[in-house]
Amino acid sequence: MSITDLADTCGVADSxxxxxxxxxxxxxxxxxxxxxxxSISPDDEGTFHLSSQITMEDTIKEISSKLLATNISALNETYNLVKEEDVKKAVDFLINANRIHFFGVGASLITALEAKNKFMRITNKTECSIDAHLQIMSAALMDENDAAVLISYSGSTKDTIEIAKLAKERGAKTICITRFAKSPLTAYSDVILLCGVNEGPLQSASLSAKISQLFLLDILYAEYFKRTRKESIANKENTSKAVVEKLL
Known part of the structure; x- marks a missing residue:
């Protein structure tokens, strides 16, 4: 549960x-x-840190099978959580924006950088700073013509919440990719895209969570490409040509 979900269940405030x-x-x-x-972990604490499914006695084949099932399940649940109207609204914001900022800290920063790497091949208006201080300074300079894509599994990361709040105050359109519909981050989001994977507090930065987030970003990319076809094709060809000499 996010802190907001728990507060709602208990009938109290987040504070x-x-x-x-x-x-x-x-x-x-x-x-x-x-x-x-x-406090509730099994005797074999190593297993609990690794995964709720994998045991220390599993063979490589068993580990592979369980991880495959976990990742497939995460993608299926994310797919079932996708709302067409939310994707359309998010892509509207991205297309109409003068600048698109991708934000995230820790493991979510890696996902944000991956998003920038993907979108910069078809548009020149993407940004992603790798430092939390630089990110919040970027948010401070946003305006109503900008879009912010905020990535946080928990939706409770202080830096990302502060960035979302500031971007919202500046009038920017905010899109968040998170696990929980109710969290401190979603309070400042115009569009919420949910990833469908659960991870315990001792299993943070799981690849299944990252795969779910990347799946959502891939949907945004494909829809953006489709609706800006002429420009995107031209930019994709130019960026591809720019790196062709780097390859054997």
């Missing part, structure tokens, strides 16, 4: 959950979740 965690001498909700996960 009440945070104060509860502080009362137990935790820095916040995420540290509380990690401690709770440790």
């Amino acid at each position: 009440s959950i945070f104060r509860f965690c502080k009362t137990l001498d935790f820095k916040g909700y995420q540290e509380f979740k990690i401690a709770l996960a440790h």
